[in-house]
Amino acid sequence: MHDMAASGAGFAGVTYSAFSGWADRPTDFAPMPEGELTCDIAVVGGGYAGMAAALRLAEHGADVVLLESGFCGWGGSSRNAGYLSNALAGDPQLLNTLYARRLPGLVRYADEAARFTERLIGRLAIDCDYEPTGNVIAAVSPGQLRRTERNAAILRRAGADVEFVEGRGFGLPHTFLGGVFERAGGLLNPGKFALGLRAALLASDVRTYERTTVRAVEPHASGAVVHVTGGRVHAERVVLATNAYSRDLAIAPRRMVTPVWTSLVETEPIAPERLAATGWTRRTGIITPHTILENYRPTPHGTIMFGTRRLRTTRGPLGAREPDDAVVADLLRGFHERFPSLGDVAARRAWGGWIAMTSSLLPVAGEAAKNVFYAIGCNGHGLAQSPYLGTLLADRLAGDRTHEDLAAVWRPRPRFAPSVLSTPTLHAAWTLDRISDRVAHRVHRRRTLSSPNR
Numbered sequence: 485m486h487d488m489a490a491s492g493a494g495f496a497g498v499t500y501s502a503f504s505g506w507a508d509r510p511t512d513f514a515p516m517p518e519g520e521l522t523c524d525i526a527v528v529g530g531g532y533a534g535m536a537a538a539l540r541l542a543e544h545g546a547d548v549v550l551l552e553s554g555f556c557g558w559g560g561s562s563r564n565a566g567y568l569s570n571a572l573a574g575d576p577q578l579l580n581t582l583y584a585r586r587l588p589g590l591v592r593y594a595d596e597a598a599r600f601t602e603r604l605i606g607r608l609a610i611d612c613d614y615e616p617t618g619n620v621i622a623a624v625s626p627g628q629l630r631r632t633e634r635n636a637a638i639l640r641r642a643g644a645d646v647e648f649v650e651g652r653g654f655g656l657p658h659t660f661l662g663g664v665f666e667r668a669g670g671l672l673n674p675g676k677f678a679l680g681l682r683a684a685l686l687a688s689d690v691r692t693y694e695r696t697t698v699r700a701v702e703p704h705a706s707g708a709v710v711h712v713t714g715g716r717v718h719a720e721r722v723v724l725a726t727n728a729y730s731r732d733l734a735i736a737p738r739r740m741v742t743p744v745w746t747s748l749v750e751t752e753p754i755a756p757e758r759l760a761a762t763g764w765t766r767r768t769g770i771i772t773p774h775t776i777l778e779n780y781r782p783t784p785h786g787t788i789m790f791g792t793r794r795l796r797t798t799r800g801p802l803g804a805r806e807p808d809d810a811v812v813a814d815l816l817r818g819f820h821e822r823f824p825s826l827g828d829v830a831a832r833r834a835w836g837g838w839i840a841m842t843s844s845l846l847p848v849a850g851e852a853a854k855n856v857f858y859a860i861g862c863n864g865h866g867l868a869q870s871p872y873l874g875t876l877l878a879d880r881l882a883g884d885r886t887h888e889d890l891a892a893v894w895r896p897r898p899r900f901a902p903s904v905l906s907t908p909t910l911h912a913a914w915t916l917d918r919i920s921d922r923v924a925h926r927v928h929r930r931r932t933l934s935s936p937n938r
């Protein structure tokens with residue numbers, strides 16, 4: 485049981501956490517800075533992106549300071565569902581329409597991100613229960629199945645390592661009909677991964693400061709001044725790895741990200757034979773192709789973890805937050821629909837976190853102002869992409885040529901279109917998904933009744 489002490493009991497007796505169910509908060513905080521510090525590069529934010537960037541810069545011999553307002557791993561990096569995926573965010577057909585020419589480069593970037601992060605886990609010997617199972621974008625209706633077949637073809641044409649698979653033969657639960665099998669990546673414990681990166685960081689030459697909030701970054705001709713609680717850091721260059729929290733900093737480009745709150749629920753342990761009886765004989769992670777996805781994955785503790793469906797956003801501050809009852813109730817409804825034979829299985833705990841959505845659906849990296857760079861916004865796909873993006877930006881700042889995968893997401897100007905994500909549009913997307921579920925359910929019932937031997 486992890487770090488649930490400060491949490492309250494919520495819907496159906498589920499224990500809510502304002503952190504994560506994957507890992508405990510560390511107790512060995514890095515110090516807070518005092519007075520004036522000087523360094524080559526200051527990294528703001530200690531998630532996957534910031535930690536990977538700082539580690540790589542230190543490997544290049546740079547004098548690096550990392551500033552994190554909570555502890556390294558406090559954000560989405562310890563909270564996520566643990567899908568190490570080689571996918572981009574967004575429906576492939578939409579991406580193909582919007583970015584036809586760029587798609588092969590973007591696909592290569594996402595694929596390499598999964599392989600890079602796999603190698604990083606091995607290189608740093610991080611024990612994070614990694615299982616290289618791949619993941620499946622799995623359909624729950626014939627309409628979705630046709631869409632996934634078409635999407636698999638689009639992705640393969642763009643060079644992705646995916647294939648279209650049929651559900652039963654592949655070992656998906658019976659209610660999933662088949663879909664796009666992403667061969668790269670798999671499932672891991674993101675809390676262990678984040679804290680493993682943190683341990684590597686604290687053992688490195690990077691000067692790490694925790695419980696240190698950056699209030700402002702002031703660029704000037706030969707560097708930048710970073711203002712923190714209790715002091716200032718003078719750096720030649722600054723990396724913003726602040727993800728969903730970026731809009732709290734005036735230096736971050738306007739409208740770069742929209743913070744979206746996404747939630748996860750974990751069941752009680754389920755007997756292996758009951759899990760196998762659902763048809764889920766392969767331990768792949770499952771993601772549905774709804775407008776707002778659903779995800780279901782087995783965990784090493786014999787439980788199922790599931791999430792998303794209902795998203796929240798806010799114009800206010802992104803403080804500590806617990807899941808809300810309506811979201812947890814809806815996630816449970818989804819779980820019971822997808823796993824009807826597990827209707828008696830209780831949910832034990834729930835938590836959530838902020839992801840950074842961009843209006844382009846693509847991750848972004850670039851220069852916010854002179855000497856101030858950013859690597860942000862993997863749209864809920866940052867487990868593989870954020871460490872990779874942070875590393876690629878670090879290589880560029882250390883003087884290497886711009887890698888083609890960094891070029892694929894680099895923004896020549898820090899200008900961003902307004903986001904369509906708001907409370908009403910997120911609610912509308914969720915409603916559409918529920919209507920399409922209901923229609924699919926009715927069609928399925930009608931077919932079953934008219935041909936009982938099917």
Ligand SMILES: Cc1cc2nc3c(=O)[nH]c(=O)nc-3n(C[C@H](O)[C@H](O)[C@H](O)COP(=O)(O)OP(=O)(O)OC[C@H]3O[C@@H](n4cnc5c(N)ncnc54)[C@H](O)[C@@H]3O)c2cc1C
Pocket residue numbers: 528529530531532533534551552553554555556557558559560561562563564565566567568569696697698699725726727728729730732733746747748791835836837838839860861862863864865866867868869870
């Ligand atoms: C519930 C959930 C499920 C998800 N599931 C998946 C998944 O299965 N697969 C996947 O690929 N991705 C998933 N994601 C997304 C993934 O977790 C993120 O894309 C990734 O963690 C982003 O890493 P990051 O380093 O950019 O940001 P974060 O981990 O959010 O780190 C940003 C850090 O910056 C710090 N910070 C911000 N502002 C300041 C400041 N002013 N001063 C100092 N520090 C600051 C924050 O405290 C935070 O620690 C999920 C996310 C959530 C929340």
